[in-house]
Amino acid sequence: MRFDVVTLFPDMFGTVRDLGVTGRAHAQGLWALHAWNPRDYTHDVHRTVDDRPYGGGPGMVMMAAPLEAAVDAAQAGRAGQGLAPAPVVLMSPTGRRYDQQYAQSLAAGSGAVLICGRYEGIDQRFIDRCVTDEISLGDFVLSGGEIAALAIIDAAVRLLPGALNDGESALQDSFHDTLSGLLDSPHYTRPEVHAGQAVPAELLSGHHANIARWRRQQSLRLTAERRPDLLERARANGWLTPADERYLATLGA
Numbered sequence: 544m545r546f547d548v549v550t551l552f553p554d555m556f557g558t559v560r561d562l563g564v565t566g567r568a569h570a571q572g573l574w575a576l577h578a579w580n581p582r583d584y585t586h587d588v589h590r591t592v593d594d595r596p597y598g599g600g601p602g603m604v605m606m607a608a609p610l611e612a613a614v615d616a617a618q619a620g621r622a623g624q625g626l627a628p629a630p631v632v633l634m635s636p637t638g639r640r641y642d643q644q645y646a647q648s649l650a651a652g653s654g655a656v657l658i659c660g661r662y663e664g665i666d667q668r669f670i671d672r673c674v675t676d677e678i679s680l681g682d683f684v685l686s687g688g689e690i691a692a693l694a695i696i697d698a699a700v701r702l703l704p705g706a707l708n709d710g711e712s713a714l715q716d717s718f719h720d721t722l723s724g725l726l727d728s729p730h731y732t733r734p735e736v737h738a739g740q741a742v743p744a745e746l747l748s749g750h751h752a753n754i755a756r757w758r759r760q761q762s763l764r765l766t767a768e769r770r771p772d773l774l775e776r777a778r779a780n781g782w783l784t785p786a787d788e789r790y791l792a793t794l795g796a
């Protein structure tokens with residue numbers, strides 16, 4: 544998998560390339576990162592990438608031409624490696640919300656070109672001509688798209704086969720199909736008692752079926768409390784068992 548990031552701040556991507564699970568996966572050659580700075584595709588002495596908005600108003604707007612040239616360079620780099628043109632994904636608060644399904648679809652493909660906006664936004668003509676998808680990290684406004692792009696890369700790379708150790712399996716994570724799209728259950732480690740609070744007895748029982756039932760029930764309880772929408776989705780898709788429904792009935796959910 545290869546991610547190409549169009550950004551005015553390429554240094555921000557050292558974290559995802561060098562550290563933790565994604566850093567290890569990068570060192571193993573499971574994915575590659577290429578950064579393209581729009582300033583390298585300008586033709587004036589100031590390397591200008593932004594200008595005032597037509598119609599007036601505050602802030603500056605990123606110009607279309609340097610972004611378009613950076614995307615062309617990224618796609619040419621991919622073609623040079625024998626890769627098909629990648630989706631061009633703009634980080635934008637007005638886009639579709641990033642979720643685990645989107646991360647899974649990215650992990651199943653050959654990557655993407657991620658566009659990180661800055662300032663008030665991006666000339667719409669670049670978006671109309673080059674962008675295939677607009678993705679938001681949530682209902683808040685960041686100063687730039689880099690943190691959103693880092694989140695997109697991290698969530699997709701950790702799903703690549705071999706990226707996680709067995710003990711870190713993504714199969715146990717919130718939203719995963721194997722968890723019926725529910726939230727993960729609480730976790731505990733040593734000591735058995737911390738600040739007067741004991742680890743739940745079920746986890747100490749050594750009885751695998753009881754432990755699995757406890758975890759499933761905790762997932763159901765948490766999801767019912769915090770994300771009833773996910774519970775409804777699981778129900779509508781037929782992912783809940785009769786035992787799940789009996790437990791939920793005891794919660795009134």
Ligand SMILES: C[S@@+](CC[C@H](N)C(=O)[O-])C[C@H]1O[C@@H](n2cnc3c(N)ncnc32)[C@H](O)[C@@H]1O
Nearest residue numbers: 634635636660663679680681684685687688691
């Ligand atoms: C200051 S924001 C511009 C916000 C824009 N004026 C608006 O209100 O929709 C600058 C850049 O940060 C990125 N950004 C901000 N919030 C984001 C979010 N929630 N998700 C993804 N990207 C975001 C986008 O790339 C955006 O172009």
